[in-house]
Amino acid sequence: MLTSKTRVCNLCEATCGLELELSGQDIKSIKADPDDVFSKGAYCPKSQGLKDLYQDPDRLRKPLKKTAQGFQEIPWEQALDEVAERIVKLQSQHGKASIATYTGNPNVHNLGAMLALPMLLRALKSPHRYSATSVDQLPHMLIAHLMFGHSLMLPIADVDRANYMLIIGANPVVSNGSLLTAAGLSSKLKQIQKRGGKVTVIDPRYTETASQATEHHFIKPGKDIYLLAAIVKGLLTSTTHKQAPHIKGLDILMDAFGDYEDPHFEARTGMSPEIVDRIIHDLHFYEGAICYGRMGVSTQEHGSLCQWLINVINFLTGNLDSAGGVMFTDPAIDILNYISRGAHHKKFARRKTRVRGLPSFEGEFPVAALAEEILTSGEGQIKGLISIAGNPALSTPNGEQMRSALDKLDLFVAIDYYITESSAHADYILPPCSPLERSHYDLVFNALAIRNTARFSEATFKKQGKEDFDIILELWKRLDHGSKFQNFKIGAIAQGMIWLGPERILDGMLRRGPHKLTLKRLRENPHGIDLGALTPQLPDKLRTPDKKLDLAPEVLIKQFSQVKAQLQKEPNPTADGFQLIGRRNLRSNNSWMHNCQSLHLKKRDFHVLVNEDDGAALGLSNGQTVRVSGAVGSIEAPVRLTDKIMKGVVSMPHGWGHQEGRSKLKQAIAMGGANINQILSDQEVEPVSGNAILNGQRVHVSALELSQP
Numbered sequence: 001m002l003t004s005k006t007r008v009c010n011l012c013e014a015t016c017g018l019e020l021e022l023s024g025q026d027i028k029s030i031k032a033d034p035d036d037v038f039s040k041g042a043y044c045p046k047s048q049g050l051k052d053l054y055q056d057p058d059r060l061r062k063p064l065k066k067t068a069q070g071f072q073e074i075p076w077e078q079a080l081d082e083v084a085e086r087i088v089k090l091q092s093q094h095g096k097a098s099i100a101t102y103t104g105n106p107n108v109h110n111l112g113a114m115l116a117l118p119m120l121l122r123a124l125k126s127p128h129r130y131s132a133t134s135v136d137q138l139p140h141m142l143i144a145h146l147m148f149g150h151s152l153m154l155p156i157a158d159v160d161r162a163n164y165m166l167i168i169g170a171n172p173v174v175s176n177g178s179l180l181t182a183a184g185l186s187s188k189l190k191q192i193q194k195r196g197g198k199v200t201v202i203d204p205r206y207t208e209t210a211s212q213a214t215e216h217h218f219i220k221p222g223k224d225i226y227l228l229a230a231i232v233k234g235l236l237t238s239t240t241h242k243q244a245p246h247i248k249g250l251d252i253l254m255d256a257f258g259d260y261e262d263p264h265f266e267a268r269t270g271m272s273p274e275i276v277d278r279i280i281h282d283l284h285f286y287e288g289a290i291c292y293g294r295m296g297v298s299t300q301e302h303g304s305l306c307q308w309l310i311n312v313i314n315f316l317t318g319n320l321d322s323a324g325g326v327m328f329t330d331p332a333i334d335i336l337n338y339i340s341r342g343a344h345h346k347k348f349a350r351r352k353t354r355v356r357g358l359p360s361f362e363g364e365f366p367v368a369a370l371a372e373e374i375l376t377s378g379e380g381q382i383k384g385l386i387s388i389a390g391n392p393a394l395s396t397p398n399g400e401q402m403r404s405a406l407d408k409l410d411l412f413v414a415i416d417y418y419i420t421e422s423s424a425h426a427d428y429i430l431p432p433c434s435p436l437e438r439s440h441y442d443l444v445f446n447a448l449a450i451r452n453t454a455r456f457s458e459a460t461f462k463k464q465g466k467e468d469f470d471i472i473l474e475l476w477k478r479l480d481h482g483s484k485f486q487n488f489k490i491g492a493i494a495q496g497m498i499w500l501g502p503e504r505i506l507d508g509m510l511r512r513g514p515h516k517l518t519l520k521r522l523r524e525n526p527h528g529i530d531l532g533a534l535t536p537q538l539p540d541k542l543r544t545p546d547k548k549l550d551l552a553p554e555v556l557i558k559q560f561s562q563v564k565a566q567l568q569k570e571p572n573p574t575a576d577g578f579q580l581i582g583r584r585n586l587r588s589n590n591s592w593m594h595n596c597q598s599l600h601l602k603k604r605d606f607h608v609l610v611n612e613d614d615g616a617a618l619g620l621s622n623g624q625t626v627r628v629s630g631a632v633g634s635i636e637a638p639v640r641l642t643d644k645i646m647k648g649v650v651s652m653p654h655g656w657g658h659q660e661g662r663s664k665l666k667q668a669i670a671m672g673g674a675n676i677n678q679i680l681s682d683q684e685v686e687p688v689s690g691n692a693i694l695n696g697q698r699v700h701v702s703a704l705e706l707s708q709p
């Protein structure tokens with residue numbers, strides 16, 4: 001008999017509502033839920049990955065322990081006991097800092113992991129925390145912290161009411177929005193244009209979003225700071241700005257831009273100054289205008305300055321906290337009350353990494369420093385690692401160095417579905433059940449969504465094994481047994497949380513939230529509850545100690561003066577080689593998705609995109625394999641010549657390059673491709689936050705010498 005169940009997809013930030021047609025344990029189809037209050041029938045092909053992941057024979061079902069004969073299955077109790085025992089032993093021998101953690105991006109899409117992880121991290125008492133944040137959105141979060149007082153106070157583009165959208169270094173038609181939870185963004189961008197508005201895309205590549213925009217302009221990789229600064233300068237001189245009581249720093253900002261002149265703007269950016277004038281005009285002209293920049297802007301040399309100036313632009317045009325501009329959310333659970341609650345001044349650069357001196361943010365160090373912290377001996381050296389839903393060997397720069405580092409560890413524990421390029425090095429792999437075997441509520445992405453809604457997904461299937469919540473708390477219980485937290489024994493608290501489960505904890509959070517919901521009400525509304533459009537939230541929502549929005553944080557003004565000091569220098573027109581940029585695939589997000597049969601059998605988009613003029617100069621032809629060499633290595637991949645990328649720029653997507661002998665992802669290995677992180681240097685980081693520079697690193701491209709027959 002066929003049954004139907006609704007579920008919110010947790011494979012990316014768009015959080016589309018889905019309808020699964022089931023026959024017993026068999027998934028007959030996964031379609032969009034047209035009645036979902038948020039996504040209203042939007043979804044994408046990646047949703048089919050939920051079925052693939054559930055059924056994948058490569059997915060681990062039991063814990064593995066590495067032995068002389070390779071990985072062997074062991075019972076859960078033994079695995080958890082042994083792992084906890086070895087962590088305790090390592091820390092007692094080498095100190096608390098000898099154990100590091102790496103948390104991958106899927107954790108943020110996982111209710112149980114979000115609830116349990118803080119407990120484990122606290123129990124370990126190690127300064128060595130790393131995550132995928134610092135190869136991604138760290139600048140957004142740091143700037144939100146500095147300007148608004150909380151790293152998750154991210155201004156969200158109100159695309160449903162906007163009439164102009166300036167999109168820089170983002171491809172929402174393919175990503176479906178990032179730090180902008182908005183299912184079906186492609187049609188929303190069309191709607192802006194249909195109602196007489198305009199969408200302008202700035203990108204070194206003519207992206208899928210550019211193809212649907214009103215205008216597209218190329219910009220050289222890593223040069224967005226000069227465009228944004230030119231816009232800010234123009235806005236500051238073309239309008240007078242009143243200072244509201246909850247705003248500070250406008251005078252400092254005006255002072256910083258008073259002498260800003262870029263004599264080499266065109267040569268530096270590849271853009272004509274007339275485009276800047278047009279953008280400034282459009283930002284003024286359209287009521288409800290958004291400036292939005294994402295991954296391409298964050299993961300470059302001046303990512304933090306760029307995200308700061310994007311917020312400044314939205315403020316100067318009157319579009320910060322205003323309908324049709326960028327706004328703050330009011331979700332059913334206010335995540336700001338649960339995450340990062342410590343003293344504001346202690347969150348950034350409180351500590352520095354041992355080897356390179358990179359700054360901490362909210363208790364984490366930039367992941368670009370992880371391998372060297374494992375490989376460099378001395379006090380505080382990392383000897384053990386717990387990786388939770390992460391694949392740093394494939395997903396962080398200088399992947400080969402990371403692999404060597406993972407091999408050097410005395411203890412490596414991976415909480416992972418698969419034997420990946422990283423977990424293959426582990427002593428223990430603790431596999432959680434698949435997403436369909438656990439219930440789901442988006443703690444984070446409701447706080448980043450273009451509309452306030454609340455949706456709960458029941459587990460589609462009965463849980464086989466343990467979910468991340470259970471594994472993490474079981475470890476916590478074993479690690480901290482006997483110690484106390486607020487007069488309660490940790491072991492008892494952990495046991496209590498396990499007994500409650502994520503759902504009862506969620507119910508308590510919903511009841512305490514601003515909309516006073518209950519889990520029962522969400523269960524009665526399987527398509528979700530609409531809580532309304534975003535509304536102005538300032539100044540009440542500000543979390544800065546003085547409750548003011550800071551337009552000119554000191555650390556940014558200081559860094560900006562260094563940028564200004566370089567402005568008179570002429571850019572080098574004959575810089576060597578190419579600049580490499582990443583790109584997002586519609587059918588891919590996390591690297592494990594390459595093991596999904598239904599997503600990649602027909603389309604494999606891992607080519608090196610090269611401008612056709614550059615290709616002709618190098619004597620390349622379409623489909624030919626080329627060698628791409630970067631600071632730390634070389635990879636080979638097929639080339640695609642195109643006029644859709646700027647001259648001097650090449651593009652490759654992230655997460656490919658699964659190889660036989662390095663993982664057990666059979667389908668992904670069969671797909672082929674190359675891993676961009678084998679050539680990206682871990683030494684190139686953004687100066688303010690330490691975020692990895694993934695866009696704009698220099699590479700060389702050459703045709704492969706054909707061996708003589």
Ligand code: SF4
Pocket residue numbers: 009010011012013014015016042043044045046047175176183
């Ligand atoms: S866009 Fe994201 S959330 Fe929506 S169906 Fe695709 S993967 Fe799932």
